[in-house]
Amino acid sequence: MSGDKPNSEQPRVSDEERRIARASLPEGLRPETLAVRAALAPSQHGENSEALFLTSGYLQPDAETSARRFAASEDFTYSRTSNPTVRSFEARLAAMEGTEAAVATSTGMSAILLLIMGLLKAGDHVVCSRSVFGSTINLFAKEFGKFGVETSFVSQTDLAEWRAAIKPTTKLFFAETPTNPLTEVCDIAALAELAHGAGALLAVDNSFCSPAIQQPAKLGADVVMHSGTKYLDGQGRVMAGSLCGSEKLIKDVFGPVMRTAGMTLSPFNAWVVLKGLETLGIRMKAHSENALKVAQWLESRPEVARVFYPGLASHPQHELAMRQHKDRQGGAVVSFELRADTPEAARAAVFHVIDSTRVLSIATNLGDTKSIITHPATTSHGRLSEAQRQAAGIGQGLIRLAVGLEHPDDITDDLLRGLSTLNH
Numbered sequence: 001m002s003g004d005k006p007n008s009e010q011p012r013v014s015d016e017e018r019r020i021a022r023a024s025l026p027e028g029l030r031p032e033t034l035a036v037r038a039a040l041a042p043s044q045h046g047e048n049s050e051a052l053f054l055t056s057g058y059l060q061p062d063a064e065t066s067a068r069r070f071a072a073s074e075d076f077t078y079s080r081t082s083n084p085t086v087r088s089f090e091a092r093l094a095a096m097e098g099t100e101a102a103v104a105t106s107t108g109m110s111a112i113l114l115l116i117m118g119l120l121k122a123g124d125h126v127v128c129s130r131s132v133f134g135s136t137i138n139l140f141a142k143e144f145g146k147f148g149v150e151t152s153f154v155s156q157t158d159l160a161e162w163r164a165a166i167k168p169t170t171k172l173f174f175a176e177t178p179t180n181p182l183t184e185v186c187d188i189a190a191l192a193e194l195a196h197g198a199g200a201l202l203a204v205d206n207s208f209c210s211p212a213i214q215q216p217a218k219l220g221a222d223v224v225m226h227s228g229t230k231y232l233d234g235q236g237r238v239m240a241g242s243l244c245g246s247e248k249l250i251k252d253v254f255g256p257v258m259r260t261a262g263m264t265l266s267p268f269n270a271w272v273v274l275k276g277l278e279t280l281g282i283r284m285k286a287h288s289e290n291a292l293k294v295a296q297w298l299e300s301r302p303e304v305a306r307v308f309y310p311g312l313a314s315h316p317q318h319e320l321a322m323r324q325h326k327d328r329q330g331g332a333v334v335s336f337e338l339r340a341d342t343p344e345a346a347r348a349a350v351f352h353v354i355d356s357t358r359v360l361s362i363a364t365n366l367g368d369t370k371s372i373i374t375h376p377a378t379t380s381h382g383r384l385s386e387a388q389r390q391a392a393g394i395g396q397g398l399i400r401l402a403v404g405l406e407h408p409d410d411i412t413d414d415l416l417r418g419l420s421t422l423n424h
Helices: 031-037 063-072 084-097 108-119 134-143 159-165 188-197 247-261 267-277 280-299 318-324 343-356 386-392 408-419
Strands: 101-105 125-129 150-154 170-176 201-205 223-227 241-245 304-308 333-338 372-374 398-402
Touching (some): 031 084, 031 280, 084 101, 084 241, 084 267, 101 108, 108 134, 108 170, 108 201, 108 241, 108 247, 134 170, 150 159, 159 188, 241 247, 280 304, 280 333, 280 408, 333 343, 343 408
Parallel strands (some): 125 150, 170 201, 201 223
Antiparallel strands (some): 223 241
């Protein structure tokens, strides 16, 4: 073209200038944008979709640089301690939760393990909701009880019980909200104030809501825990976990434990969940809409004694949940109890309803696009004693339904196959 300089006169462009990478984002971006954009800068190749770095080690330019990087534990040296794909997942999740930093782990339970190992020692005391996931109860009470960490289990919703359980050695409050499977909701801000007044930290399991619905750190929580296996991935593909919190907690407290113990998230799993985060907001909105319709239908069924779902006006913490949850979303998990005269009859009725389904998946996971139905008393809480199950409100007649993205009428039609054929 006439206005162009000859090739020999074109200004030279360096490799660094040629890179399209943007290392930082402007302030004030909304969660939906952060879910798509927050990550490490692209490599020198300028990929638009975050790269998957499948490597266990990293080349160093010289021995002095290698020594400096290993001492600092910040640059990439070994994938047990750092990996670009994992770092992108951590950066994105922290941005979505509104925290300074995050650390990724291999599973949700390994995230709680990292939490305990980083914060507690023999003689310390934990106050924990008795309504949390069964494996969480076992980890606190059984596994770390062996090492001298004491745990008091209290009502999820009774602040007086949390207050009464505090001891001079209390270092941590732990709650999940909503709980698994009864969807009990705790007042995060009130628990944070109580914990901080006692010199303790508050950790909140946000797996059921995800940051698309709830941001516990903005309500005062010090640590936000996730089972990324659930809604962060969103399609039931991989295992993952994380802790989100301040830079000091993540790097100075949990970082050394991670480097030593190695509850490491694999790069591939990190990449899968990283991409899952991009659709988290729209998925959770659709999950919540479907779940509300299913919960309302279940409330109308004569075979059902009670429905547990924060989006229902009948839920004991409905108004609290609607204040804490974005756009008054109730989440995806609905639990319900069948009418029965005895525990044996209740269990038989539950098994009949579950076994009569032809669309729903019978599995113990949740957070999938596919609806999943399960019997908590014999699966997620099956390893607890009967006394522990009763204390947590997990009866034989309880069914947990993680509502997926199918048409809600197909979900209710599938449930009706069993409900309509129960023997009364």
